[in-house]
Amino acid sequence: MVEVLVLAEHRKGELRDITFEMLTGARKICDKIGADLTVALLGFNVKEFAKELADYAKQVLIVEDERIKEFNSEAYQKILAKIIGERKPLLVMIGHTAIGMDLAPSLATSLNIPLTTDCIGLDFKDGKLYAIRQIYSGKVNAEITFKDAETYMVTIRSGAFQPEKPEPPMGGGIINIPSPLTDEDFAVKKFVEYVEEAKGEIDISAADIVVSVGRGIKDAKNIPLVEEFAKAVGGVLACSRPIVDKGWLPKDRQVGISGKTVKPKLYIAVGISGAFQHLAGIKGSGVIIAVNKDPKAPIFRVADYGIVDDLFKVIPVLKDKILELKGK
Amino acid sequence: MQSLHETENVFIKNGVMVVEKMDIIVCVKHVPDTAEAEVTIDPSGRDIKKEGLPFDINEWDNYAIEEALLLKEKHGGKVTVITVGPEEYNETLRKCLAKGADEAIRLYDESFKGSDGYTTAKILYSAIKNMKFDLILTGAMAGDDGYAQVGVTLAEMLGIPHASLVKKVEVKDGWVKVNRELEGGLEEVAEVKLPAVLAIQTGINEPRYVSIAGIRRAAKKEIKVLGLAELGLSKEEVGELGSPTRLERLFIPEVTKKVEFLTGDPSEVASKLANVLKEKGVL
Numbered sequence: 189m190v191e192v193l194v195l196a197e198h199r200k201g202e203l204r205d206i207t208f209e210m211l212t213g214a215r216k217i218c219d220k221i222g223a224d225l226t227v228a229l230l231g232f233n234v235k236e237f238a239k240e241l242a243d244y245a246k247q248v249l250i251v252e253d254e255r256i257k258e259f260n261s262e263a264y265q266k267i268l269a270k271i272i273g274e275r276k277p278l279l280v281m282i283g284h285t286a287i288g289m290d291l292a293p294s295l296a297t298s299l300n301i302p303l304t305t306d307c308i309g310l311d312f313k314d315g316k317l318y319a320i321r322q323i324y325s326g327k328v329n330a331e332i333t334f335k336d337a338e339t340y341m342v343t344i345r346s347g348a349f350q351p352e353k354p355e356p357p358m359g360g361g362i363i364n365i366p367s368p369l370t371d372e373d374f375a376v377k378k379f380v381e382y383v384e385e386a387k388g389e390i391d392i393s394a395a396d397i398v399v400s401v402g403r404g405i406k407d408a409k410n411i412p413l414v415e416e417f418a419k420a421v422g423g424v425l426a427c428s429r430p431i432v433d434k435g436w437l438p439k440d441r442q443v444g445i446s447g448k449t450v451k452p453k454l455y456i457a458v459g460i461s462g463a464f465q466h467l468a469g470i471k472g473s474g475v476i477i478a479v480n481k482d483p484k485a486p487i488f489r490v491a492d493y494g495i496v497d498d499l500f501k502v503i504p505v506l507k508d509k510i511l512e513l514k515g516k
Numbered sequence: 517m518q519s520l521h522e523t524e525n526v527f528i529k530n531g532v533m534v535v536e537k538m539d540i541i542v543c544v545k546h547v548p549d550t551a552e553a554e555v556t557i558d559p560s561g562r563d564i565k566k567e568g569l570p571f572d573i574n575e576w577d578n579y580a581i582e583e584a585l586l587l588k589e590k591h592g593g594k595v596t597v598i599t600v601g602p603e604e605y606n607e608t609l610r611k612c613l614a615k616g617a618d619e620a621i622r623l624y625d626e627s628f629k630g631s632d633g634y635t636t637a638k639i640l641y642s643a644i645k646n647m648k649f650d651l652i653l654t655g656a657m658a659g660d661d662g663y664a665q666v667g668v669t670l671a672e673m674l675g676i677p678h679a680s681l682v683k684k685v686e687v688k689d690g691w692v693k694v695n696r697e698l699e700g701g702l703e704e705v706a707e708v709k710l711p712a713v714l715a716i717q718t719g720i721n722e723p724r725y726v727s728i729a730g731i732r733r734a735a736k737k738e739i740k741v742l743g744l745a746e747l748g749l750s751k752e753e754v755g756e757l758g759s760p761t762r763l764e765r766l767f768i769p770e771v772t773k774k775v776e777f778l779t780g781d782p783s784e785v786a787s788k789l790a791n792v793l794k795e796k797g798v799l
Contacts, residue, residue, distance in 0.1 A: 199698070258704075262677065284664070286698040289656070289715075290680045293633070293668035302760030303634065305663050322769070323661045327555040328564060330661075331764045346699075376677040376712075380705040383695065397798065403551060421799065433719030439701065446697050454798040461551055475796050477789070483777075484554055493792055494775040495785055502782050509786035510799070 404459020576655025
C-alpha cells in the first residue's frame, strides 16, 4: 500500500500545531492518490499523544525511549531511517521548524531521498509530486519537481495547512516499535536544557493595540518616532525580527514564530515588509494596518488597510491627527 | 607507547587531546537584496530579474563570518571562507577577507547552474573533505531561496554532527555548546562534538563593518578558484543534471485578501485612517 508518513512534533509535553496542520495536508493528498496516512511519534511517555493522533491517521507508529524525551536529531535520524527504509513511504512530511530544519536535510541525505523544504503547498498530478514554496522572503513562489524516486521528503511551513479533525475520527491503529537506540547514538550530540527568554515588563501578546516597527526604521535613533505613535494610539510597541537581531529592542518585543504571537484588536505594522515568520505571529489580529514604501510588500497581502509611503513622512502626521482626535 | 606530540592546534589536558586553536571554514553566499525592491520574473520563468538589484553577503552568513572571527580572536586559528558561484561572488569573499578572514576559495563551473540545496552541499563537500578544519559555520538559511538545507546536508556528507539555528557558541574541550533558537521565545542548549557544522541564526552577534585598512589588505589577497576537475566532480553530478529537485517555474503569489489602500498626502491619509479607526471602534 502506498503510504504518506508524517512526523509528529512535540515539545514540553504538548503536541505542536504543525503536527495537525501536516496531518490535514497529508490527508488530502492521501484521499487524492489513495494512500494510507501514517504518523510517526518519537519520544518518552507519549502514549496519550498516540491516542490523540489516532483520530487523524490510519496508523500511529510509536517509538519510546527515555533518551529521546527531548528531540535529538541524531537519535531521530537513526529511528526514522530505519522506519523509512523498512516501510518505503511515497512521501515523508516533516515540519519546517526548529526540529525539522535540524533533522530533514541530514535524514534525506543519509537515505538518498530527494528533499525540498519550507513548502506551502503540495500536489500529485499524473503520479508526479509538485511542491510550492516561497522565495525572496515571500515575494515570489516557486514550483519544485523531483527526480523519480521511491520516496520523497518535504518540510512544511507552519500555517501552510489549516488543521481540521477528520469526521468521523480515523481510529488509527497504534503500533509500538522497539527503540533501536543505544548510548552510542548520543556520543556526538546531547540535549542539555531549555532556556526561556527573559521576561520584560510589557506583555505584547496581552495588548489590545500593538504597533510594530521593522527594518524600514533604518536606525535605532528613529525608534522613538514609532514609540510615540504607539503611545498616541494607546498601544504597546513591538517589532519584527531584524530590530531584535540588531539589539534595538529586547527579544520579548518580537512578534513572529520565534518570538510572540499577538492577537490584538488593532495591529499597525510600520516599515515591516512581512516575512512569513512575522505574518505567522499576527494571524489572529482584528484590524491590520500597514505602512510601507513598497506596494508589493507581503505585509499588504494580510493587511486590511495599507498606506504606501515613507514612514518618516506619514507617522508624525498620523500621530498628530490621533492626538487631535483624542483631545476632542 | 607512542607519545602524542603537542602541535600548534592541539594540546593535552588531563590526558585528553584538546583542540585549542580553531581552523574554521565559513560557507557564504552572494545574494540579491530584495527587501525593498520590486521582484519580477525573467523571461525564462525560472529566475527573477537581477539587473539593478544590489547584491551583498547573505544576511545569515554575515553573522556566521562574524562568529568565526570572534572564535578566532578568542582561540586563535584560521578562518577560511568558501562559496559556490561565479566571479561576482568574489565581492562577498573580499568583504569577508576585509573583515579578517585569512583565506578565500570560490568553487565554480558553468555546469553548477541550477544546483539545488543538496547539490550545492555536494560541491562544497567535494572541496571541504580535503581540507583541515575543526568547525564549519554556515548561515542557517539564505535570503534568496531560503532552503535552510546546505549546512545540515554538508554535515551528513562529511559524517560529522551539526546544529542548526544556532544563537550562541561556546567551544570547550573538543565540544561546542550551542543555544538553538526554537519557537515562541524558547532556546535549547545542546552539546555537539567537534568537528561539527553549525548553521548560524541572525542576531547571534553584532557583525562588524569593513574598515578601509581591511579592504586594502583584502585587495592583495588571492582568491583560490576550484573548478569541476579540481573538485573531482563530473557534469552529471552537478547543476540541474545532478540535482534531485528542480525549480520548474516561478510565479507571483495570488492575493487572497484585498487590502484597501489609503491614498493622498499624509494629512489626507491621516484623516482617512482616523475615520477607519473610529468606524471599527478600535480607538
